[in-house]
Amino acid sequence: MATAWPEKDDHELLALIQDGNGQAFAALVERHTERFYRLAYRYLQSKAAAEDVVQDAFLKLWENPAIWQPERNSKFTTWFYRVVVNLCLDQRKKKKPEVLDNDAIVADDRATADELMMREQEQKMVEKEIAALPERQRIALNLCFDEGLTNQEAAEVMGVNLKALQSLIMRAKTTLKERLKAYL
């Protein structure tokens, strides 16, 4: 079982990783896997593909830790989000987007059968319309509606200023409001 090292921040763990410390790497992975998986899943809509992307991203960091340059990046999470997004884009180029099937929709046991069916339908439509958005609008939306990421951080991940990000979000939402009007 890897040491969690809660007292060490991400920068400290990364410095140790650059010295070849496997335990520091394990601590970083355990600390952040979930959040990057969630982003990758929102983008790829596939558990297997999202897990592959997160694994590839972390292994890329482990194999070549010099890619992390603390003087260029203020926050590890902002930088790593960028790495994950780029890998998601590569993944989409390689594969055709998978059709969201019923098994991928997480059910709420407490809902009635009708409510469940309605929610499933709603989710399917939302994901379908988001998948149809232009790439940059889709990335912006996925980043901004990911918990724990501010709009400013999302803008940094995308390498744009805040205004440009807000413009992307606005355009995405305008399109979605039109296409999902039956559900709003």
Place this chain on the structure above:
Amino acid sequence: MNDNRDEKLDNLLRSRRVEPASPNLAQRIIFKARQLPQTKTMPLWQSVRDLFGEFHLPKPAYVLASALVFGIVIGFTAPQDTNLAVDDGGVSLQGFLSEDEALL
């Protein structure tokens, strides 16, 4: 009306479900990393900085060492005034000695 739709859309976007990751995902990544070597590529300036770090010398010592190296380089490249080769129009040392021997 528009605000209502905005709010509903935001709620829809926030309530997007994410299928949970495999519980052992982090462990799989950690295990895989253990089988992979690290590439120790460093920017050149960092390698030089690390190299100097190994010597544990105070900074003035580097200044003196640099001055010494600089001086040696200057010394070898400067023109040599004590060259015994014959100058054009001058008296050679060999000729001068030969004259002495001739007298003897």
